[in-house]
Amino acid sequence: MQYCKMSQEQLREELNVQKTRYDAYMAKGLSYDMTRGKPCTEQLDLSNGILDESLVADVKTEGGLDCRNYGVLTGIPEARALMGAMLGVPADQVIVGGNSSLNMMHDLLAFFMLHGTSQSGKPWCKEEKVKFICPVPGYDRHFGVTQSLGFELIPVDLLPDGPDMDRIEALVKSDASIKGMWSVPKYSNPTGYVYSDDCIRRLASMPTAADDFRIMWDDAYTIHFLGDAPVEQLNLIEACKEAGNPDRAIMIASTSKITFPGAGIAAIASSPANIAYFTKLLSNQTIGSDKMNQLRHVRFLKDREGLLAHMRKHADILRPKFQAVLEVFDREMTGLDILSWTKPEGGYFISIDVPEGCASKVVAMAKACGVAFTPAGATYPCGVDPLDRNIRIAPSFPPLSQIGTAIEVLCICIKICALEKLLNK
Amino acid sequence: MQYCKMSQEQLREELNVQKTRYDAYMAKGLSYDMTRGKPCTEQLDLSNGILDESLVADVKTEGGLDCRNYGVLTGIPEARALMGAMLGVPADQVIVGGNSSLNMMHDLLAFFMLHGTSQSGKPWCKEEKVKFICPVPGYDRHFGVTQSLGFELIPVDLLPDGPDMDRIEALVKSDASIKGMWSVPKYSNPTGYVYSDDCIRRLASMPTAADDFRIMWDDAYTIHFLGDAPVEQLNLIEACKEAGNPDRAIMIASTSKITFPGAGIAAIASSPANIAYFTKLLSNQTIGSDKMNQLRHVRFLKDREGLLAHMRKHADILRPKFQAVLEVFDREMTGLDILSWTKPEGGYFISIDVPEGCASKVVAMAKACGVAFTPAGATYPCGVDPLDRNIRIAPSFPPLSQIGTAIEVLCICIKICALEKLLNK
Numbered sequence: 001m002q003y004c005k006m007s008q009e010q011l012r013e014e015l016n017v018q019k020t021r022y023d024a025y026m027a028k029g030l031s032y033d034m035t036r037g038k039p040c041t042e043q044l045d046l047s048n049g050i051l052d053e054s055l056v057a058d059v060k061t062e063g064g065l066d067c068r069n070y071g072v073l074t075g076i077p078e079a080r081a082l083m084g085a086m087l088g089v090p091a092d093q094v095i096v097g098g099n100s101s102l103n104m105m106h107d108l109l110a111f112f113m114l115h116g117t118s119q120s121g122k123p124w125c126k127e128e129k130v131k132f133i134c135p136v137p138g139y140d141r142h143f144g145v146t147q148s149l150g151f152e153l154i155p156v157d158l159l160p161d162g163p164d165m166d167r168i169e170a171l172v173k174s175d176a177s178i179k180g181m182w183s184v185p186k187y188s189n190p191t192g193y194v195y196s197d198d199c200i201r202r203l204a205s206m207p208t209a210a211d212d213f214r215i216m217w218d219d220a221y222t223i224h225f226l227g228d229a230p231v232e233q234l235n236l237i238e239a240c241k242e243a244g245n246p247d248r249a250i251m252i253a254s255t256s257k258i259t260f261p262g263a264g265i266a267a268i269a270s271s272p273a274n275i276a277y278f279t280k281l282l283s284n285q286t287i288g289s290d291k292m293n294q295l296r297h298v299r300f301l302k303d304r305e306g307l308l309a310h311m312r313k314h315a316d317i318l319r320p321k322f323q324a325v326l327e328v329f330d331r332e333m334t335g336l337d338i339l340s341w342t343k344p345e346g347g348y349f350i351s352i353d354v355p356e357g358c359a360s361k362v363v364a365m366a367k368a369c370g371v372a373f374t375p376a377g378a379t380y381p382c383g384v385d386p387l388d389r390n391i392r393i394a395p396s397f398p399p400l401s402q403i404g405t406a407i408e409v410l411c412i413c414i415k416i417c418a419l420e421k422l423l424n425k
Numbered sequence: 426m427q428y429c430k431m432s433q434e435q436l437r438e439e440l441n442v443q444k445t446r447y448d449a450y451m452a453k454g455l456s457y458d459m460t461r462g463k464p465c466t467e468q469l470d471l472s473n474g475i476l477d478e479s480l481v482a483d484v485k486t487e488g489g490l491d492c493r494n495y496g497v498l499t500g501i502p503e504a505r506a507l508m509g510a511m512l513g514v515p516a517d518q519v520i521v522g523g524n525s526s527l528n529m530m531h532d533l534l535a536f537f538m539l540h541g542t543s544q545s546g547k548p549w550c551k552e553e554k555v556k557f558i559c560p561v562p563g564y565d566r567h568f569g570v571t572q573s574l575g576f577e578l579i580p581v582d583l584l585p586d587g588p589d590m591d592r593i594e595a596l597v598k599s600d601a602s603i604k605g606m607w608s609v610p611k612y613s614n615p616t617g618y619v620y621s622d623d624c625i626r627r628l629a630s631m632p633t634a635a636d637d638f639r640i641m642w643d644d645a646y647t648i649h650f651l652g653d654a655p656v657e658q659l660n661l662i663e664a665c666k667e668a669g670n671p672d673r674a675i676m677i678a679s680t681s682k683i684t685f686p687g688a689g690i691a692a693i694a695s696s697p698a699n700i701a702y703f704t705k706l707l708s709n710q711t712i713g714s715d716k717m718n719q720l721r722h723v724r725f726l727k728d729r730e731g732l733l734a735h736m737r738k739h740a741d742i743l744r745p746k747f748q749a750v751l752e753v754f755d756r757e758m759t760g761l762d763i764l765s766w767t768k769p770e771g772g773y774f775i776s777i778d779v780p781e782g783c784a785s786k787v788v789a790m791a792k793a794c795g796v797a798f799t800p801a802g803a804t805y806p807c808g809v810d811p812l813d814r815n816i817r818i819a820p821s822f823p824p825l826s827q828i829g830t831a832i833e834v835l836c837i838c839i840k841i842c843a844l845e846k847l848l849n850k
Contacts, residue, residue: 068685148709263717284573292688
């Protein structure tokens with residue numbers, strides 16, 4: 001029965017039931033952590049073969065370059081090809097960097113601040129104001145980068161087939177200070193939503209007042225499917241080229257959730273003009289990234305087929321964890337009309353919306369009961385969810401055995417908060 | 426006999442002798458490369474043990490942290506301790522980064538541009554002008570970083586015991602736009618000079634008009650001795666603290682020329698306030714650097730004793746190469762009064778001064794004869810040596826068997842240019 005249709009007495013009765021359940025869990029002294037989208041140990045073990053010394057017994061690239069020594073600013077050709085195959089981009093439009101895609105994204109935007117883009121020589125730090133569109137809910141560290149650089153962040157709702165394009169088109173058409181936007185186009189953090197091809201075409205072709213509008217296309221989960229293969233998606237770089245805006249798209253990805261988060265390789269892909277420009281800027285910053293680790297990755301993962309085969313092993317570990325979350329939501333929440341939750345087919349998160357004004361309280365209650373979730377608001381710019389209703393669930397790290405209980409505790413907290421809200425009406 | 430004391434006829438005769446020698450080498454079709462301070466293959470092989478999988482069979486730090494996963498922004502404690510032991514700085518004043526110290530230096534200065542320093546919240550990009558002192562001859566990539574950020578570079582002569590301190594003190598006392606300086610304090614690139622303790626005390630204590638003056642102390646060759654142990658040198662961080670300018674010093678180092686240039690670890694060290702400030706800025710840029718590579722380094726190099734033992738093996742390979750260069754200079758150039766050269770006890774370079782106006786021509790002549798040296802001017806800001814006389818010799822990479830010949834060709838070119846200059850007088 002929907003809570004909103006219950007009588008006051010029914011609500012009070014139900015509240016007592018849920019409080020009794022909550023107290024029972026309190027007594028258990030749980031200590032569960034579902035805060036971070038970290039791979040679990042079992043997932044990390046899938047890549048231990050990358051540590052085999054035999055992989056780097058030959059320290060040279062196919063071209064005969066000794067990966068131990070200096071050089072090769074944009075990454076060894078084999079690694080550029082591998083990351084290009086992952087992103088659907090030719091190797092020469094790819095730059096392979098160090099272990100962190102966040103680092104590459106931050107540095108690109110810092111470069112734009114200091115030097116402008118390939119299209120405009122005017123450094124963004126010389127602009128009166130720089131604004132960036134942030135689909136919400138989204139990834140806190142994206143927002144953090146642009147916040148640290150002093151950008152004004154404009155939240156735009158992320159819908160199941162991509163961000164609210166009507167709103168974005170209206171915004172960017174008239175405001176030249178809007179210099180770009182964040183996006184996690186596939187299995188988005190935290191909703192798992194996948195941008196539709198129609199949305200991608202509109203992003204690629206929309207007129208923008210800023211002549212150097214940039215889409216930070218963080219394809220973090222591009223092959224991170226939970227089934228057997230990744231969903232097909234229009235390639236933004238190709239779409240932008242076709243639409244006559246070739247330099248608009250900047251793709252970013254890494255192997256952090258393929259091999260090791262602490263020791264993977266990251267890459268960016270873009271138009272030839274952007275890659276040439278970034279290479280010039282990079283030449284002031286470094287002589288080159290860790291080529292031995294690039295070599296390890298190439299020899300361990302091999303090619304796109306190797307990548308997909310490896311990701312199927314990840315999916316086998318992650319799928320039951322996602323299912324465990326969804327099963328509890330189905331069981332506990334169906335028909336109550338107090339919770340909506342996403343059912344991702346990839347990525348690392350499930351996003352839920354609790355009744356307005358309840359998210360912070362729910363997370364605090366769960367934490368008091370020994371189950372830690374990502375802080376409420378983290379999925380919004382500056383950590384503030386104006387409706388205080390979104391919570392990110394990260395099922396990857398905890399053992400499967402804990403997930404059912406953790407989500408049950410969460411459901412109880414949601415019910416209590418929803419009931420108290422209804423009773424105080 | 427000194428060339429300047431020769432008669433016109435003697436000069437012409439000597440020129441014929443040297444031209445004949447030059448032509449003989451031309452006929453040999455040499456192809457030698459002495460352009461870059463790269464370790465040679467034999468040196469790289471010294472560190473192949475770092476690739477042993479047994480080193481990372483246990484993926485956890487002493488504190489139990491899985492180095493494969495996310496986290497630990499400032500580096501694993503063991504790596505901070507190792508790099509601290511190398512630099513003579515407590516581990517908690519060290520941040521270990523990725524594979525490139527140049528990258529860390531660039532990013533620190535980019536942070537200062539965008540966010541200011543720990544002492545001044547005013548971003549340097551909001552200043553009318555930012556100037557930086559560059560001891561010359563010096564390292565081209567240092568100059569390149571500050572040039573790319575739009576700084577005005579002020580060259581100051583590097584003398585055998587450090588930069589011209591009278592000049593530096595006078596400059597920084599009155600000009601608040603001078604925000605800092607570069608330095609390679611030990612076995613400097615390219616002279617091999619070592620800053621004296623007196624110079625270091627003056628750098629630490631000199632009054633500066635800028636309240637956030639920063640010394641980029643690139644201790645790139647801190648344990649890169651050619652003898653049996655590194656020369657002792659006053660610690661700049663301690664000297665700055667003692668002088669009441671604790672936040673002035675930023676040390677930088679890497680294992681690029683200890684293990685692998687393409688796959689080492691880099692670090693910065695500074696005051697507690699600076700480290701706290703950098704950590705805050707870093708938290709926007711990355712989740713952490715490659716911890717598996719940090720683990721490899723810690724387990725392979727162990728501690729300061731391990732580092733020094735390893736560097737003695739490098740010295741055994743490099744020493745004969747430096748000696749081969751110096752022997753040819755002694756044999757060819759003694760008494761002619763046309764060349765001065767340094768006799769480093771460490772580092773990667775020998776610096777020579779040819780007659781004024783001759784350096785570019787000498788390098789071009791040697792190149793035409795198949796022997797490539799670092800381009801003349803590279804050791805000066807913007808690649809311009811105003812007296813066109815300094816050339817950097819990098820003996821590390823070519824095989825020992827080539828060095829004698831390469832330097833002989835260089836000497837012949839110097840003689841020809843010097844003689845032609847004297848004859849045109």
